[in-house]
Amino acid sequence: MVIFVxxxxxxxxxxxxxxxxxHGGATRWLNIGPLSFQPSELLKxxxxxxxxxxxxxxxxxxxxxxxxLGPLLLLIGIASLVLLLQPDTDTLFIIVLALIAIYLVAxxxxxxxxxxxxxxxxxxxxxxxxRPYLKQRIATFVNPxxxxxxxxxxIQQSLIAVGSGRIFGRGPGQxxxxxxxxxxxxxDSIFAVFAEEWGFVGSIILIGLYTMFGLRGYRIASKTSNSxxxxxxxxxxxxxxxxxxxxxxxxxxxxxxxxxxxIFVSHGGTALFITLAACGIVLNVxxxxxxxxxxxx
Numbered sequence: 653m654v655i656f657v658x659x660x661x662x663x664x665x666x667x668x669x670x671x672x673x674x675h676g677g678a679t680r681w682l683n684i685g686p687l688s689f690q691p692s693e694l695l696k697x698x699x700x701x702x703x704x705x706x707x708x709x710x711x712x713x714x715x716x717x718x719x720x721l722g723p724l725l726l727l728i729g730i731a732s733l734v735l736l737l738q739p740d741t742d743t744l745f746i747i748v749l750a751l752i753a754i755y756l757v758a759x760x761x762x763x764x765x766x767x768x769x770x771x772x773x774x775x776x777x778x779x780x781x782x783r784p785y786l787k788q789r790i791a792t793f794v795n796p797x798x799x800x801x802x803x804x805x806x807i808q809q810s811l812i813a814v815g816s817g818r819i820f821g822r823g824p825g826q827x828x829x830x831x832x833x834x835x836x837x838x839x840d841s842i843f844a845v846f847a848e849e850w851g852f853v854g855s856i857i858l859i860g861l862y863t864m865f866g867l868r869g870y871r872i873a874s875k876t877s878n879s880x881x882x883x884x885x886x887x888x889x890x891x892x893x894x895x896x897x898x899x900x901x902x903x904x905x906x907x908x909x910x911x912x913x914x915i916f917v918s919h920g921g922t923a924l925f926i927t928l929a930a931c932g933i934v935l936n937v938x939x940x941x942x943x944x945x946x947x948x949x
Contacts, residue, residue, distance in 0.1 A: 653701060653705070655698050655701050655702070656695070656698040656699065656701065656702035657698075657832070658698070659691070659694040659695045659697065659698030659699075660695065660698065660730065660734065662682075662691040662694055662695075663691040663692055663694070663695045663735075663833075663877040664734060664759075665682055665691065666679050666680060666681065666682055666691060667679065667737070668737065670683075671683060672690070674778055677858060679738050679819075680692060680738050680740050680936050681806050682710060685808040687921075688922075689922050690779075690920075690922040690923070692738070692740055692743045692920045693743075693925075693926040693927075694926060695731065695734070695735075695743070695747070695893075696743065696746065696747055696750070696891050696926070696935075697915070697926060697929070697930055698753060699731055699747050699750070699887075699941075700750055700751075700754065700884060700887030700891065701748075701782070701884060701887075702727065703723075703724070703727055703751050703754045703755070703885055703887060704754055704880050704883035704884040704886075705880060706723055707720075707723075707754060707755065707758035707759075707760075707883055708758065708879035708883055709792055709881070712757075712759065714755070714758050714759045714760050715759065715760070715761060719724055720755070720760050720761075720764070721755075721760070721761075721764045721768075724751060724752075724755050724760070724764075724768075725768075727751055728747075728748055728751060731747050732743055732744055732746075736779075739783065739785070739786075739934050740911070740912050741779075741786060742898065742910040742912045743912070745894075745898070746891055746894045746895050746898065746912065747891075748772070749890055749894045750850050750887040750888075750890040750891045750894065751887070752765055752768070753886050753887060753890040754883045754886055754887045754890075757873070757882065757883060757886045758879075758883055769927075774781050779938055788803050789803075789908045789909055790908060791803070791909070792807065792908070793905070793908035793909070794911065796808060796811075796905060802862050805835070805901075806834070806835050806836075806840075806841065806909060807905055807909060809829055809833050809834045809835070809841075809844075810829075810834060810844040810903045810904070810905075811844075811904070811905060812829060812833075813827065813830075813833075813834055813841075813844040813845060813847060813848040814827035814844055814848065814855075814903065814904055816828065816848045817828065817848040817849065817850065817851040817852065817854075817855070818851055818852065819851050819853060820850075820851040820852075820853055820854075821847070821848060821849045821850040821851030821853075821854055822848055822849055822851075823849060824849055824850075825849065826849055827845045827848045828848070829844065829845065829848055829911060830845045830848075838918070838919040839913065839918055839919055839920060840899065840902075840909075840910070840912070840913065840918070841859075841903060842899075842912050842913075842914050842919070843855075843899060843903040843917070843918050844903045844920045845902050846858065846917065858917075859900065862893060863895065865889075865892070865893070866889055866892075866893040869885060869888070869889030869893075869934060870885075870886065870889055872934060872938045873885040873887055873889065873937075874887045874939060876937055876938075877880050878937070878940070881937035881940070882937075884933060884937065885934050885937050885938075888930045888931075888933060889934070891930070892915050892927060892930070892931075895912045895913070895915055896914055896915045896916075898910050898912050898920070899914040900914065901914050915927050
């Protein structure tokens with residue numbers, strides 16, 4: 653509870669003039685002296701930890717609304733209120749996926765998740781009419797060529813970069829698109845640069861590494877006897893994998909463009925720092941889970 657409340661308070665600090673600063677049409681960062689910090693990354697972990705703690709506490713009562721779906725909706729509602737004001741729909745989407753994963757692993761009902769998904773689609777449809785940037789993203793996703801020099805510029809340049817890589821790529825450091833063509837080449841668009849330099853083969857290897865990381869993480873969760881540890885690892889791995897594949901999908905036109913980093917690859921100190929700390933939690937759960945199994949044996 654304390655971690656979640658602290659992460660929520662820190663995230664709200666972006667709305668204080670002089671602390672939060674605006675970039676790319678969103679207020680998502682804090683200025684701390686010479687450093688900048690994106691507090692929504694901390695909110696991801698806070699949301700996962702409080703959900704894991706709650707659902708591991710209620711156990712079988714999760715099938716009841718006041719213990720299961722109700723608290724899940726409350727957490728999603730709190731995160732939505734804070735993140736949509738920034739706006740940061742990408743982080744919100746990732747948090748929702750992680751919370752749903754925790755809910756299901758804890759014993760929640762699929763019927764509730766399906767109903768929640770339908771409600772989510774309705775809300776997104778309504779937001780698309782009230783928030784121009786979201787409507788523009790959807791329109792660009794449906795038809796990237798409609799505005800090649802405006803809203804569709806990044807996805808057009810990204811597809812050119814990915815296609816230029818062909819089978820084996822241009823070679824390390826030989827990307828052309830990263831020079832004055834592709835926006836955010838060391839940030840959001842890093843996968844397009846990677847695909848251009850390493851080609852189809854390198855891209856498949858990178859995607860395979862993320863897949864192996866996810867499978868290993870979920871295996872750790874499945875082998876953990878501690879309920880809180882199981883749910884926390886499930887949420888953390890979902891955060892990392894969902895964020896990474898959302899970035900990759902956006903760069904090849906499978907998903908709408910997002911501002912999420914490619915974890916472990918993109919330039920971004922906050923995301924990397926928080927992710928490494930989260931991986932430390934996963935390793936700790938794995939260590940103690942293995943020790944517990946050895947003791948039983």
